[in-house]
Amino acid sequence: MFVSKNNFYISPEEYLEGERVSPIKHEYRRGHVYAMTGAKKPHIVISVNLASLLNNHLRESSCLVLSSDIKVRLEEANCYYYPDVAVTCDERDTSTTEDFILYPSLVVEVLSPSTAAFDRGDKFVDYQTASSLQEYVLITQSEIKIECFRLNAEGNWVSQTYRQGDELELMSIDFRCPIAQVYQKVPGIIL
Template structure:
């Protein structure tokens, strides 16, 4: 007996379901993927990063969004929820609901065992196709470190690794910096 092929979902159907759901899901190529909850360390790091970025960008034309802001990658069709997103200049949205962002300048992902390979691999592959994206940060939960990717000419990406609580990451594209001691404040590492 042959298995029935799974019915693919349209992006429109996904958005209708997602806007009514009590949990977050990602969408890609007709499939919906439920997202797992986050640990205490993950949530503390997200809160710290959002607080530091908001303080650093207070007088700039940039907005900081936490993990409830959905992002759509136009060229690939992926809908996802980055941990933190910064948009400089005017945010562009997918529709009048203003719940699906299109033009991030900076994306931050907090790494966990279950998401690390995806955040470094396929997800970053999608993110690199966003024309407005200038910087991408990967932050582990268990050690004071930030992997800072910055877009270079000809769509190349430069990786800088910053380690140690005493160090700072200078985010050139948004004119701001993150102090690792603040990123990991109250986080048991």
């Protein structure tokens, strides 16, 4: 979540150096750094639920399921973002100790009122520069609604919306589950 923006340019190297010692997380977009605020309980519960489900599903594979503490580096867009959940199956990410990944196949953002427009717009455009990305997922925390954007065989992003009673499908990792499992124990959501 963005709360402040500096007014001067810093390099990606300066950003990474500062981020390694900062007590709070910041995202980086084209030379500008944005402080992130803490998430509310529904946001955290949804993220943990989905990360747990994905990790169980992929436990016998070489893929990594990563939480909001890992950055995704988008070289072409000159950005570093902290998605709520990311999956990478690329050996270049799974065999390194870097504090960021370069080749996500799946990125998940849990929408907050203050970030929803950015997550749907400019951030999605930035993520599309990652040639490895196959699915971009937006999860609404105030109602049961998950939007999945998939890259099809023609190279176009197509969307599918899942609602209460649906089975969520993430084709990039051959995953399916009832949508209710993603929203289990989320305050304010009636399943």
